[in-house]
Amino acid sequence: MIFFATPGSDPAARIAGRNAAQETVQAIRKDFGFDKPLPVQYAIMMKKLFVTRDLTSFVNRGLEVVPQVMRAAPITLSLVFGAAVLWVFGSIAVGVLAAMYRDTVIDKGLMILALIGVSMPVFWLGELMNLVSQSRFHDTWLFSWVPGLGYKPFFDGPWMWFKTLVIPWFTLAALYIGIYGRVLRANLVEAYQEDYVRTARAKGLSPGRVMLRHALRMSMIPFVTMFGLDFGVLVGGAALLTEVVFGLNGVGRLTYQAMLNLDLPMILATVMYASFFVVVTNAIVDIIYVVIDPRVRGH
Amino acid sequence: MEKSANAPLLDVQGLSVSFATDRGRVKAIDDVSFRVEKGEILSIVGESGSGKSVTLLSLLGLNDPKTTFVDGSVAFQGKRLLELPDRALRRLRGKEIGLISQDPMTALTPVYTIGWQIAEQIRTHENVSKKAARLRAVELLASVGLPNPNEAVDRYPHQLSGGMRQRAVIAMALSCSPSLLVADEPTTALDVTVQAQVLDLLLKLRDEFGSAIILITHDMGVVAEVADRVHVMYAGRMVEKGTTTEVFDQPMHPYSWGLMASIPPLFGEKPARLPSISGMPPTPQQAPTGCGFAPRCRFARPECEARPPTRRDGDHSALCVLDGAERAAARRAVLGHEVDA
Ligand SMILES: Nc1ncnc2c1ncn2[C@@H]1O[C@H](COP(=O)(O)OP(=O)(O)O)[C@@H](O)[C@H]1O
Ligand code: SF4
Ligand SMILES: [Mg+2]
Numbered sequence: 001m002i003f004f005a006t007p008g009s010d011p012a013a014r015i016a017g018r019n020a021a022q023e024t025v026q027a028i029r030k031d032f033g034f035d036k037p038l039p040v041q042y043a044i045m046m047k048k049l050f051v052t053r054d055l056t057s058f059v060n061r062g063l064e065v066v067p068q069v070m071r072a073a074p075i076t077l078s079l080v081f082g083a084a085v086l087w088v089f090g091s092i093a094v095g096v097l098a099a100m101y102r103d104t105v106i107d108k109g110l111m112i113l114a115l116i117g118v119s120m121p122v123f124w125l126g127e128l129m130n131l132v133s134q135s136r137f138h139d140t141w142l143f144s145w146v147p148g149l150g151y152k153p154f155f156d157g158p159w160m161w162f163k164t165l166v167i168p169w170f171t172l173a174a175l176y177i178g179i180y181g182r183v184l185r186a187n188l189v190e191a192y193q194e195d196y197v198r199t200a201r202a203k204g205l206s207p208g209r210v211m212l213r214h215a216l217r218m219s220m221i222p223f224v225t226m227f228g229l230d231f232g233v234l235v236g237g238a239a240l241l242t243e244v245v246f247g248l249n250g251v252g253r254l255t256y257q258a259m260l261n262l263d264l265p266m267i268l269a270t271v272m273y274a275s276f277f278v279v280v281t282n283a284i285v286d287i288i289y290v291v292i293d294p295r296v297r298g299h
Numbered sequence: 300m301e302k303s304a305n306a307p308l309l310d311v312q313g314l315s316v317s318f319a320t321d322r323g324r325v326k327a328i329d330d331v332s333f334r335v336e337k338g339e340i341l342s343i344v345g346e347s348g349s350g351k352s353v354t355l356l357s358l359l360g361l362n363d364p365k366t367t368f369v370d371g372s373v374a375f376q377g378k379r380l381l382e383l384p385d386r387a388l389r390r391l392r393g394k395e396i397g398l399i400s401q402d403p404m405t406a407l408t409p410v411y412t413i414g415w416q417i418a419e420q421i422r423t424h425e426n427v428s429k430k431a432a433r434l435r436a437v438e439l440l441a442s443v444g445l446p447n448p449n450e451a452v453d454r455y456p457h458q459l460s461g462g463m464r465q466r467a468v469i470a471m472a473l474s475c476s477p478s479l480l481v482a483d484e485p486t487t488a489l490d491v492t493v494q495a496q497v498l499d500l501l502l503k504l505r506d507e508f509g510s511a512i513i514l515i516t517h518d519m520g521v522v523a524e525v526a527d528r529v530h531v532m533y534a535g536r537m538v539e540k541g542t543t544t545e546v547f548d549q550p551m552h553p554y555s556w557g558l559m560a561s562i563p564p565l566f567g568e569k570p571a572r573l574p575s576i577s578g579m580p581p582t583p584q585q586a587p588t589g590c591g592f593a594p595r596c597r598f599a600r601p602e603c604e605a606r607p608p609t610r611r612d613g614d615h616s617a618l619c620v621l622d623g624a625e626r627a628a629a630r631r632a633v634l635g636h637e638v639d640a
Contacts, residue, residue, distance in 0.1 A: 103365060195405040201361055202400075203420040203471070204393030207385075213419075214408050221410075294455040295409055 010034075011041075015264045049272055055265045057258075065269040068254060073273065075151045076250035078161065079242065080234045082169040087176035088227065092216070094177060095184025100211055102189060110181065117178025126171045126245030133167055149247035168246045172239060176230065183226065187219040194218075221293050228285030235281070236274030306377060308479060308511050309335040309358075314371035316350075316357050318583070324368070325583040327353045329535045331371075335479065340505060340512045342526035342543070344519065344558065346580050350535040351515045352401070355481050357381075359396060360388050375479070394424040397472030397510075399482040403465035403489075407456040413440070413467040414452030417474050424475050439470040442507075443500055462493035466500070473504060480504075480512045486521065498525055519562045523547060531555050534581050534591030541615035551610060551617035551626065554592045556633040590619065598629050 012029035013020070029035060033044045048055040053066040098110045133143040147164050154161040191197055192215060200214040240252030251270060258266035289296050316328035328350045335341050343351050356362050357369045358380060373380040376395065380388065392398075400406045407416060417439060418432035427435075433452065440448035443466040456464055465485060472480060482501065486494040502525055505512055516522060522529055522543065529546040531539040531554060539552040550556055557576035578595040587593055589604040596603070602620045610622050621629055 195400055195402060196408040198356075198361060199398070199400060199406045199468075199471075200408065202359060202392055202398035204389045204391070204423050205419070206389065206423075209423075217410055218408065293410060295457050 011264075014262070017262060017264075045268070049269060055269060057263050057265050065266045068266070069251065069269050069273050072249055072251045072254045074153070075248050076235060076237070076239060076243070076252060078151070078154065078165060079168055079172065079239055079248060079250060080231065082165055083172035083176070083234075083239075083242075084227075084231055086169055086173035087180060090173060090177035091180030091184055094181030095188060095219075096211060096216060098181070098185040099188035099192070099215070100207070107185075111185070114178040114181040117174040118182070119178075120174060122171060122175060122241045123245055125174060126168075126242060129167050129171055130245065151248045151250075168242055168248065171245070172234075172242045180223070180226065184219055184223060187222060188215050191215040191218055217292075221289075224285060224288050224292065228281050228288075232278040232281035235277040237270060306374070307334040308337045308376065309513075310372075310374040311358070312372045312374075314354065314357065314369070314373065316353055316362070316370070317368045319366045319368070320584075322584065326586070327535050327583045328357070329586075331532075331535075331537050333530055333537060333540065335511050335513060337478065338505065338509045338511050339527045340501075340514055340525055342514045342516060342522045342529045343532055344515075344517055344522055344529060345532035346517060348580055348582065349532045350583075351532055352483050354532075355398075355483055355513065355515065359392055359398060359481070360385075361398075390424070393420050393477075394475045395477050396479045396481060397475070397477035399465075399469055399472045399480065399485045401484040401487060403461055403468050406468050407464065409456055412453050412455055413459070413464075413471075414454075417452075417467075417471045420471055420474050435474065436470070439474055440467065443467075443470045443473070443504075444496070445470070462489055462496065465489060465493075465497055469497070469500065469504075473508065473510075476508055477510055480510045481515075482512060483515045484517070485514070486516070486518070494521070501525065519558055523562075531558065534586050535583060536591060536618060538592065538619070539617040545612075545615040549612075549615075550630065550634075551612070551615065551621075552592075552619050553596050553598055553621070553629065553633070555617075556630055557595075559634060597633070 010025070010029075012025050012032065012034050015028050015032070016025045032048075033040050036044075045055075049066065053064070055065050057063045057065050057068075094110050094114055098107045101107050130149070133146040134149070137143045138146065145163060146167065147160065150164065152160045152164050188211070196218070197210060197215055200210045205213075235251075237250075237252040237255045239250065240256050242248070243250040243253045244256075251273060254266065255270040255274075257263075258270060311334070312332050314328055314331045315326065317324050317326040331350075331354060333341070333343075343354070345351055353362070357367070358373055358375075360380065360383075362369070369381060371381070375391065378387075378391070380391070383391075407413065411419075414433055414436045417436035418429065421427060421432040421435055422429070425432075437448045437452050440451050445451045445463060445466050451459070451463070451467075456467070459467065465488075469485070472482075480501075485501070486497050489497060498521060501512060501514070504510060514521070514526060526543045528540070528542050530537050531546070531552060533554050539546060539550065539555050541551075546555060547559070550559055554576070561576070576595060581587065581591060581594065587604070588606070590596070590599070590607045593599040593603045598621060600620070607618050607620050610617050610619060610626075619626075
């Protein structure tokens with residue numbers, strides 16, 4: 001708990017926030033045990049986060065932070081999961097097509113599109129999408145289905161949930177389709193220099209099979225590594241910009257606001273949440289590894 | 300013999316291959332011709348970089364068509380391979396022509412078991428069930444001498460030693476009983492005892508399956524042991540062609556003499572240091588228009604700057620200006636023993 005061990009600052013005062021009354025600071029000091037040794041402080045903090053879940057934000061006048069994170073998490077998860085599905089399939093399609101039609105117009109066109117995807121700022125793209133779908137063309141048949149900004153829970157109606165998220169999904173996925181598509185193409189082109197692809201071709205397999213079962217299959221190994229990293233970070237709150245543009249009150253936004261307000265309990269909670277997902281995705285990536293790469297299975 | 304009535308299994312005429320590179324087009328193979336009869340072992344020898352692999356890969360259409368330009372004619376079982384549409388060529392690859400590549404460590408896809416990879420090839424060419432293909436894979440692994448084939452079939456490449464992997468690669472190349480096996484330095488990456496086993500295996504397979512084999516190597520010892528005929532390649536050209544006996548007993552080309560002189564003697568005292576050919580072979584970019592060997596040849600003369608003529612002695616031929624008595628004398632000077640030309 002770096003926050004508390006930092007010398008020269010009073011953790012209680014920091015938790016209380018700016019301009020807090022002296023009584024509040026005193027109460028916090030007692031409540032969190034800041035007069036006790038560090039391990040005890042740590043235990044108390046963990047208890048507040050995970051057991052009693054009553055860690056309270058003082059900046060926001062006594063709002064409990066854990067339920068807030070719990071409310072924001074499904075929003076972020078919905079956003080990132082949907083975008084991830086899009087970007088996995090999108091980038092595989094882009095990478096495979098570009099590699100199969102290497103050095104043709106198809107390849108060049110796709111790579112230019114991917115580059116555009118990579119270089120477009122999410123915020124700008126999001127605003128553009130909003131402008132187009134919410135105001136400029138909202139009354140045309142093309143975008144009349146688009147609901148207003150904000151999140152609608154899945155269990156209140158999956159269809160509505162889906163409709164509110166489609167545009168955010170595409171917006172968030174654009175960057176990743178661009179990056180992953182380009183990286184995958186490079187990996188595939190490299191794979192075609194490899195002996196095993198030559199063997200596969202010498203076996204008389206069709207070009208599609210050589211591509212999908214051999215070259216792409218091997219390229220999925222670095223792909224999964226990359227995916228795990230990005231996914232974990234996004235679920236942990238890095239989708240902030242997309243959340244803000246589309247009025248989705250997800251974890252990214254929560255973290256951002258907590259930081260603006262120097263709301264230490266909230267920052268703590270979101271950091272814990274983010275680390276949790278980074279750990280979980282790492283674990284999942286490790287499991288996927290074992291499934292897709294027999295070389296790591298050990299013997 | 301009724302040889303003339305039967306067309307050879309493979310007939311390569313005037314094969315030339317060039318690559319588009321950053322520095323323009325370079326010719327890697329220049330006017331190469333050779334034939335392979337049914338069931339024979341033809342060995343192609345030459346230093347690395349002489350164009351052996353490129354020759355083979357162009358036969359199979361495995362070069363990158365965007366950067367490779369192939370000329371000449373290749374007839375296999377009467378089919379003209381270079382003109383064949385992709386689909387038809389794919390039906391021959393893996394079925395009629397099997398490829399064994401140089402490095403068993405990288406030749407197999409790491410994420411599939413060897414049984415899966417063998418079955419994949421069988422099922423590409425034959426309409427058999429997964430189960431039947433797997434059984435065939437087990438049989439093939441047994442026939443190439445993999446111990447415990449029932450278990451080996453489910454092994455991943457990384458779980459096998461180099462020699463075992465090469466056997467798996469050979470089993471795969473054999474899986475559809477090809478009439479031609481193309482082996483690109485199949486033993487180079489293996490240690491000596493395993494080399495001998497793999498060669499024995501190739502010989503045994505030729506006898507059992509009757510497949511013809513093109514064996515590429517730069518190991519003259521291997522050639523002497525297994526080949527029926529030997530072709531010597533240098534800087535993209537076939538500089539000497541003949542039967543193994545002819546080439547070993549009366550080599551015609553100065554480059555072949557160098558190769559012979561560098562073989563360690565089987566009997567008697569081994570010299571402290573084997574003579575080797577000095578200098579480096581030219582890269583395709585800098586290959587001279589005349590004899591490619593001229594920069595390293597003791598007998599080079601002005602005529603060698605033009606394309607050297609083909610000297611023949613029956614079916615034995617070489618690409619060199621030297622001929623007759625002069626050649627015999629030169630050979631004596633290099634190899635130090637009398638051979639009658
Ligand atoms: N794709 C390619 N592009 C350009 N040059 C090539 C290519 N493939 C092979 N070469 C060149 O052709 C020559 C012959 O190569 P290779 O057939 O592999 O020799 P080896 O006899 O050792 O098998 C080498 O000098 C190599 O650099
Ligand atoms: S042609 Fe001339 S340079 Fe070439 S091998 Fe013969 S003698 Fe030597
Ligand atoms: Mg080679």
